[in-house]
Amino acid sequence: MVIDVSNMNQIHVDTSAEVATVQTGATQGAVVTALGKIGYAIPSGGEKTPGIGGVTLGGGIGTLARSMGLACDHLIGLEMVVPSGKQGAEVIQVDEHNHADLLWACRGGGGGNFGIATSFTFKIRPISTVTIYDATWGSADWQHVSELLSVWQSLTPSADDRLGSTFNSNSKKNGSIASNGIFIGSQEAQLRQLLQPLLGIGTPKVTIQTMSYLDAWLHFAAPPDPPHNDKFSSVWVYSALPPKAIETVHSFLANAPTPQANIWCLSWGGAVGRIPTEATAFFHRKAQFYMEWDSPWTNDTEEGQAIAWVEQFREALQPYVNGSYINVPDRSINDLRTYYGNNLARLQEVKRMYDPENVFHFEQSIPPN
Ligand SMILES: Cc1cc2nc3c(=O)[nH]c(=O)nc-3n(C[C@H](O)[C@H](O)[C@H](O)COP(=O)(O)OP(=O)(O)OC[C@H]3O[C@@H](n4cnc5c(N)ncnc54)[C@H](O)[C@@H]3O)c2cc1C
The missing domain is CATH 3.30.465.10 (Uridine Diphospho-n-acetylenolpyruvylglucosamine Reductase; domain 3)
Structure with missing residues (x-):
């Protein structure tokens, strides 16, 4: 229904x-x-x-x-x-x-x-004025992907709380890498200085500008993609990825089945991490950053490889990461604690209180028992 x-x-x-x-x-x-x-x-x-x-x-x-x-x-x-x-x-x-x-x-x-x-x-x-940055690296700089991810992860999760930052890399076949974000307030020089360790790698195109929050949000909101198939998965990185894990990310991006395959990371910490994990059902608050990856395809013959890439990537990252985001559900995940951690038991209690007959159920819904 x-x-x-x-x-x-x-x-x-x-x-x-x-x-x-x-x-x-x-x-x-x-x-x-x-x-x-x-x-x-x-x-x-x-x-x-x-x-x-x-x-x-x-x-x-x-x-x-x-x-x-x-x-x-x-x-x-x-x-x-x-x-x-x-x-x-x-x-x-x-x-x-x-x-x-x-x-x-x-x-x-x-x-x-x-x-x-x-x-x-x-x-x-x-919220009024924010400063945004947009940095993009072309395929000549794809060789720096490991260094960029390494510097981004050491810089942004511990930066001034006013900075929210993303890092994304497309597959080697596509070759583009980007990082962008929003800094609350009009602090162009301060933001440029804060980001210098990242922006100093390779030869990125960089814009830093001040605007209203709404204009900034609209600036980054992408137009909807043309219809295609996709498989996503996601994890939370609680401790900075060690060189071996970064090498794993590099290798999956270098050998991705479709050019559009990519990773997208969002810096964590600050306000989200100051709320205790049991204060709300949202569990993964204490991570350093969030990472998702996906492999879109349009041709049915690409489906098997695209799905296998996403699932194998997840498996290869397991020694270094935790959990997953419920809004990026992945049917290869069998244990709901991956999404909800220790909050699953209380979610089941609430389920028993409000929907004991399990009227609202689907493949990865919270079961009453
Ligand atoms: C292009 C794109 C970009 C995204 N970017 C982000 C992002 O930046 N940040 C982020 O957090 N997430 C992001 N997401 C993930 C997004 O949070 C999830 O896809 C979310 O489920 C979308 O909600 P929906 O209501 O549109 O989806 P639906 O598929 O309609 O709903 C998702 C689930 O919620 C349930 N649900 C929906 N509405 C209700 C309701 N009123 N009452 C009870 N249950 C309800 C549905 O039954 C279903 O189980 C993105 C998704 C897309 C497609």
Whole structure:
């Protein structure tokens, strides 16, 4: 059964209380735009099309995580339709005082597990000017990929909390590497200096500019990709990758099955890491950075190799990494603790309280027992 919430997309902002009420069919792009126009934000992901529903329930990670935390950390209440009695349903209001366990679970426990969220209430954060950087290296510099990743991982997770930074490399066949990010405030010279160890490698094209947060978000939000197939996987890197692990990443990118295969990393630490792992269902807070990789394909004959590459990459990284992000689900993961760590047991308790008959279930949903 598909429950389509896309027409429930109203957004109401109360600036005096610094609270936004958002129906869950709104897209992430609509929420960021509505808030950004009036100088506010919730930390979220970086693309327009994902729904705020799934993004928030699973966490919502992006370049404001180090300065503000996650989308789910700003969820202070929600309306949810939950199962009730034989084939019945009930609409409940959830907040810190009512159904607090369910609020805890909806802060990162993943969509589709407990009921249908129809409306979210977010604490919103004032934000004005930010400084962005955009650095790209062409194929002549692909030889530096290991050094770039190594310097990026030692620099950005411990940098000033106002910096949120990404690093991504395409396969050797494609040859491009990029790092970009957002620094809160107008500090172009300070940002350039902070990034110097990275920008000094090879000959990147670099732009550093100051603009409103909304313009910065729109600048980085990519237009939707043309239709294609894809397989993603993700991990959290808790201790900096040692040279052998970086060599593994290098080797997978050098031998990727399709040119579009890539890795994407997001610096962690700062505000997201200061919240205890058991305070919300979102577990992976103490990592240094997040990494995902994917191998898109359009031709059916490429499917086997593309999927095998993603799965073998995951296996090869296992000695060096932990966990996975529930919003980038990977069906090769068999143990739900990979997503939820020690929070799985409490998520199951909440499941037993609100959906004991397991009405809401799918391949990797939280089972009551
Ligand atoms: C192009 C792209 C870029 C992305 N970038 C980021 C990023 O920067 N940061 C990040 O954190 N994530 C990112 N993601 C991952 C994104 O968080 C997930 O894909 C998320 O699941 C999207 O939510 P959705 O509602 O659009 O998806 P859906 O597939 O509709 O939903 C995902 C899950 O949530 C459930 N769900 C959805 N809405 C509700 C609701 N109202 N009530 C109950 N359950 C619900 C669904 O049943 C399903 O189980 C990206 C995804 C894409 C496609």
